[in-house]
Amino acid sequence: MDSVQSSNQNGKYQAVVIDNASMDETVEIINGKKNDNLTFIQNTVNLGFTKAVNQGVENAGGEYIFVLNPDTQVSEGSVEGLIKKISSDNSIGLVAPQLQFPDHRIQYSCRRFPTFWNLIAEMTGLSRVFNQSNLFNDWKMRDFNHATERDVDQPAGAALMVKKDLLDGLGGLDERFPMFFSDVDLCKRIKDMGKKIVFCPDVVIIHKGGSTVLGRRPALIASSHLSLIRYFLKHHREIMDVIPNLLITFLLLIGIPFRIIGNLVFPRRQIKRQTL
Numbered sequence: 001m002d003s004v005q006s007s008n009q010n011g012k013y014q015a016v017v018i019d020n021a022s023m024d025e026t027v028e029i030i031n032g033k034k035n036d037n038l039t040f041i042q043n044t045v046n047l048g049f050t051k052a053v054n055q056g057v058e059n060a061g062g063e064y065i066f067v068l069n070p071d072t073q074v075s076e077g078s079v080e081g082l083i084k085k086i087s088s089d090n091s092i093g094l095v096a097p098q099l100q101f102p103d104h105r106i107q108y109s110c111r112r113f114p115t116f117w118n119l120i121a122e123m124t125g126l127s128r129v130f131n132q133s134n135l136f137n138d139w140k141m142r143d144f145n146h147a148t149e150r151d152v153d154q155p156a157g158a159a160l161m162v163k164k165d166l167l168d169g170l171g172g173l174d175e176r177f178p179m180f181f182s183d184v185d186l187c188k189r190i191k192d193m194g195k196k197i198v199f200c201p202d203v204v205i206i207h208k209g210g211s212t213v214l215g216r217r218p219a220l221i222a223s224s225h226l227s228l229i230r231y232f233l234k235h236h237r238e239i240m241d242v243i244p245n246l247l248i249t250f251l252l253l254i255g256i257p258f259r260i261i262g263n264l265v266f267p268r269r270q271i272k273r274q275t276l
Helices: 002-006 026-031 049-058 078-086 116-123 164-169 182-192 218-235 239-265
Strands: 015-020 038-043 064-068 072-074 092-100 159-163 196-207
Touching (some): 049 182, 064 164, 078 196, 182 196, 218 239
Parallel strands (some): 015 038
Antiparallel strands (some): 064 159, 072 196
């Protein structure tokens, strides 16, 4: 929040903050920083990430929407850099910055759209056994160093800029994905329109990440698996997809308890993306 305010000294941008019934001092902190350019929406219940983003979009009046996670830090000139890129070409629908950890290590934040093969490689552990293989890790773009500008499928939802009229035309984020894969679904719909999604390494956003919430909250593991099932059922609807969809659904459902146990026994200290 402080980085957003400091980068908006001239009041050129509107900041919309959504509080999802936080239990800490967030409300007091935000109220202490309120000004004419800050819209603060305080929910009495936790509506989830996706609904909260849609709330923010509904209350935003600008030409562009910059979705930011609360654990991000805006760097000087980052907003202007993304606006310059997205406004430079009508074929661009969404842009994303390079994400870095606080120690400035680059986060591998881009992925290709998931395929049936990707999920089989992930669920069977082949992607971890052959972690340097493009065949088994094509989804997670191990072949991309995240240091050059390029068109991508799905940047991480921690920091995304999209044209507001495009997002409104799509009906916002799909709330059938309450926390996970709403960003992936949005990117898929934008690409299906023939629009480009551009990764901009010259623009840097610090993304803390930190300890994975999935290791402490089994319900979120279940939510991520169920949302991925919904994603495949939504975007793979041909006759030839019926059997693969059934197989993926089966693997993801039976994988929930194993992943919960695995995360509790072997918690990961850091994550790069809070998806499968």
